[in-house]
Amino acid sequence: MSELFEAVDALVASRAPLPSAEERKRLRQAHGLTLDDVAGALKVRRATVSGWESVKKPVEPRGPEREAYARLLSKLAELYPAPAAVPGPVSAMLTAEPAPAERTLPTGPVSDAVRVVAPEPENTRTATPAPATSPKPPTSATPPGQATRRPARTAGSTSPSRRPGVKRTAPPGRPADGTDPRFENGPLAVVDVEDGQVLAYCTGGLVLDVPAKSIPALVEWTLKEAGLGQPRLSGPGKDADPLLVLTEAALQRYGLPVTLTDEERLAGRIQESHKVVKQLTRTDWKLTKRGFGPWARIYRPAQGSERTCVQLCIPSWHALDTRHWGAAAQLPPADLARVLGVYASRVMTPRGSTAVTGLELMTALHPPTRASEPDADGKRHSEHNPGSLGKDPVDCAPCEAPDGHPLLADLPRFHVRGPGEKLFEEAYDWARPLTDAECTRRHLVGIDVNMAFAAGANGLIVGLGAPTHVKRPVFDPKLPGAWLVDLSHVDLSRVKAGKDTWVELDAGLLPSPFTPNGDRPEGPAWYATPTVAYAVELGYDVRPIEAYVRYENGRYLDGWYNRLRDAYLATMADLGVRADMEPADFLAAMNGYREHDPQLAIVVSAIKATVKGGLGKLRERPRGEGWRPGEPWRALSRPTWRPDIRAAVISRTRINLHRKIVKHAAFTGQYPVAILSDCVVYATDGTSPLDFLPYRDGKPLPGGFKLGVNPGLVKWEGTQEVLWGEGVREQFDAPELNLARYIKDGTVTDTDTGE
Template identity: 50%
Template sequence: MPSQEELFEAVDALLEGAPTLPPPAERARLREAAGVSQAKLAQALKSTPQTVKNWENGRSEPRPPRLQAYLRLLEGWAERYPASAVVPVPAPQTFTSATQQPAPAAPATEPVTAVATVAAAVAEPAPAPAPAPAAGPSVASRRPVRKAAPQAPADPRYPHGPLAVLDGDGTAYGVDGIVLDCPATTVAQLVEWTLKESGLGAAQLNRNGKDSDPLVVLTEAAAVKLGLPERLEGPEARRNLRLPDDHPVVRQLARAKWKLTQRGFGPWPRIYRPAAAGQRQCVQLAVLSWDALDERSWPGVSGMEPADIARVLGTYASRVLTPRGSTAVSGLELMTALRPPTRAVKNDQGVWESGYNPGSLGTEPMDPAPPEAPSEHPVAQGWTGGFLDEEAYQWVREVDLLSDEECLLPYAVGLDINTAFLAASARLVVGLSGPDHFHGPRFNKKIPGSWLVDLSGIELDPRLPSPFTPSGRRPEGPAWYQTHTLAYAQELGYEVQPVEAYLRRETGAYLDPWHDRLKTAYVDTLADLGVTAELDDRQFLAAMEQHKDVDPAIAAVLAAVKATVKGGVGKLRERPQGRHYRDGERWPALERPTWRPDIRAAVIAKARVNMHRKMANVAKATGRYPLGVLSDCVVYASPGPSPLDFLPYTTSGKPLPGSFRLGPTPGAAKVEGVQEMAWAVDLMEKGLNPARHIKGGDAVLDEGE
């Protein structure tokens, strides 16, 4: 029960009316006239320098109780330093004789009043503030100084950036140090504030696309304040957890005429109303305490301070896109954002309407050919003709194929291909239309599709994995292959004679913009960690050993970019989820135009072929063969602990063309791990793959990183 004094104070505050602060520029002028730094003022007001900066540039306004204290201080300063009393700096004067002197300056006006406690705190002499450190790593980067890329002008519709992280005290931390005050106490109020007052959002990535919905990330304290449970628990798998329909927050949104998407109110709820007057009304939320930021994709981010979380997610948003769910979801959404399915076209009457956007996947879902589908797919029911098996490598060489010389080498060195799936997606021609069935076709490496061919008669060196199967074993009879696998067979000099095929007449490099944006994001983020293309191979290896320690926040962005690549490709063939699913039933992912297992197969087949080509070229140049391969990681026996001890180089010191090349770009290689050769041989004798464990411990490599 409030006391009478508390009630009287509240009533007095209402009678006084809302205090009016001077304009932001005047606030800064008064502080500077008093000789007080932003840091000193923040200390007195128990705030942060960035918050004071936001008050002075109009990005945010103080809230009680700081509002009244700040106003009182400004009023005191205004009496001491009225605007009319400011003496401009005199222009340089030219004296024509030694007797001419400038007029003496007017004496400073003595202060007539003293302001109370806050003024006393900031009036103490303070040393000149040190230059504010740039947002970034606390450890100095060793990379060469680079000119910063010019920043695109901020969209005036979204002055506060794409997202904010909301804490329990109503403070919303945005990108570039922006701090906003959010008065919402319910989720419905939060949605209204986000759309009408926050200034959050991001422009579309393609002129035919849509703007990104604003994202508000909720800390645990913020979630509890808004009426959400601290943890989301239930009998279902965590990724399927949702608030029940009768939860007070869900009912509250329904009463306010807000809707939830089919995935409900889970870790990444999307709250919307149907578009009005062509304007989207949609807000994306992310609940940190519900594991919205998976530790594998966003290492360490959930435990960071809100401002640091905003920095991580803001960097990702500027380089990839505003997160819309898991990194896998964001990877798939990025494809559509860069290749929107529709565009505005004029019909025969000259009226603008929505039409197909050439080069995109369109708006309608498309069933795959039976051999391209997973066995549970409706089109695969009753199909007995075999299935496409284009997957990443999981191969280990037979122990009896190891030479004595190899076994006596001291080290096993693992090489990892940077974002191998991303490199494979570059200039990759895929089908844009549905599959057509052909019998006895002539193979054409320019036509994407699936071909039934017998490659079992091809004899290859058993010290290398077969390029035709994920197991690396020799094919045992006719099987379905993606175009890139058969094109490589032709490259190796073998005749390809398909029995039948499912091919696509309309084709295009659908993934090109996706590749280009993610490649730039990957390279730029590595550069922020001190790993640049200007480094030579030795400098590159040294920089990679410490890059994760340079700036944990940016290292988390790098991990998220890699997870976006892997997850985006995986989403192209998303399998059914839930224990109640039965084979032959359709599942929600099938209703997406981006559910395209044939495109996923093309990416993986090209990545596997690229890996085999490099291994074959190393074998030709050096006589060295891999011990094992797992997806994009290959392990070699080495006389030294560095790849420089066994990789082939030309006489000019350049990497041998077509072999593994060290560097920070997609498709180049880095060190995955180093172990003793005896360790690798011991694993191989047990039938285990050293490439799976070369990183150390029981770590399992992520395919396609």
């Protein structure tokens, strides 16, 4: 009989309506659970749980996960019943616009004070009152030196709207909202001036009154009273310094220029004689070698574990590159705080440009040192953190060195290194003329690989230490390094597709996987490990002449990839594009997803730029005047200056793409007409990727292209007519003009073609 009762209970649970998306989120947060906590317990992805809580477009769980999720919500509802309406007088007190003398709030610990915020856009943090605690009434004054909390104003608002939030319960030792109590007000604040009052717009809609009258006082206030910062991303790491974003009004208030002069812009800083720099010097604050620029760092030498550094971001000095941050610099303070706050919570607090932040994220996840075990005297010491790049830079191999590197100082001045001297692993830039059959097609359709370089980094074994030079080595696909080997014998007209299976292809319609321009190599050349391993995978022998290999190695980029992947997928899910969508639904969701929430679309752009920029920083070239070839430049002193890691990621990304192209060609007989980095163009009669990508019963070709939002899957890039492509090539007399560069909107300029 008990089995029958259990079956009935399961049947009822499978049909019982679940709480609303808002209630699901409230219950989770009331118990101090993160999205990752719930996802781990139910064995689903984080983005799936986020979709269940999406207010604008909630996703209903299905199958056994629904029963488990319903049980979780039921248990939480017993612990945290829905709050009752606040009685009349108290309700009026919390919702009515106060008189001027009543605008301040108690400023003890946040859990003991009413936290007043503006209604947030959906899919952001929501503060919901729990019934067990009553808010304290506002007081008429704030103790001197303490921060005053105000409601935020967002774009289009004329007066602050208020919503009370009170203390929520959480497991012992864990803050109710999962944040570190030291950083109760979030990682950053946008500082603005309104009606003569300096305000700090924080994440979550919170606004603080700022009493500081100067930049040194602002730094002191930030470190001692603002409650800003972000916990470390790994055990041996360091907490993130608080970030202040200064609006134009704030710059004027604190005596800084709204814009930089041409001279200052080229130097990347204001002059050391500026009065604000002198103020900092007089009060014993220091600036880094980069000076007071768009991303200034103001600090004092560390005293124990005390935080003594604040970073400034100045949008009007072009701190937020429009190529990556769009129009973020023009957003109202509350909206800018939201954009940067989402990025900070999902990636990390910005440390500079997206490229700088991408590189800093690697170090934050794998700090170079850690505390040792206690010695005989009970003391701990700093030691190398296994799996990191260490604290000291290592020399690259000569073949890995870019032109102008000190290792190449003895080369003749105008010597041009060929493939036998230089490792040249770069992304594709290849195109070919259309065949007669392709000219009869109606359209050119471009597909683009999502987060291609991030996917290339996933699971990749890279060197951690210095290279070792080896003569006549036996190739090892698991050993990272650079290999001098002749791959000119690899024939793409016949390649291995299985243990004993070979397929015939039209090699004339395929790019070589071994060169960025797609040309077949003519002799020995330097290649990264993934490129040589692919030649073996295609069924051909390789016999390296020499190599620079790294015996100390590991999957250094895995945590970096996971962090950025999760940030990308979570933000795309907030924009209505989920990982579990069917191909047609995915294409529909991608059409106009940026208009769904333009601010979150900015975050997506910044996340993608963080991937590419961070990898680019691994081989940063000299910048500024005064450098001469053969001399060292600043980036060489970093342990994260690692051109070998960059080369390995690009090599693997290009090989991943070529492997899919070969699978597609072998199965469909279709070949690409142009490739640019992670974009591939095919000639087809239809206008959609679904018109030429093979799907059977909703399943894609194994090992081929698959539509979806996950890194490594593809999306639609653009469609143009075949006649457009032929016309452009004829107009510029360029039969192999790379049409992938223009497939998105069809615009071609003289600058692009070199005319």
